[in-house]
Amino acid sequence: MDKRRPRKQAKTRRSTSEEVSSLEWEFIIMTDQEEDLIYRMYRLVGDRWDLIAGRIPGRKPEEIERFWIMRHGEVFAEKRSEHSARNS
Secondary structure, rough: OOOOOOOOOOOOOOOOOOOOOHOOOOOOOHHHHHHHHHHHHHHHHOOOOOHHHHHHOOOOOOHHHHHHOOOOOOOOHHHHHHHHHHOO
């Protein structure tokens, strides 16, 4: 083994403990027009968030997907009701 050559360090993958839990997500505020367009596009193309985001200026696919999950995911049903109660 040649001791003069430095060893390559293994690339470290991000552990799951460092990833942000979806339960910590903030609610995405959309206008009525944006919500309507998201619902209509979802019926047409399904969960192709990049196509849907392309129709809404200033929105990223990740935002659209997060909005959809937060609005329709069973995991977030309690958070949705808390959020609604606070804003009423």
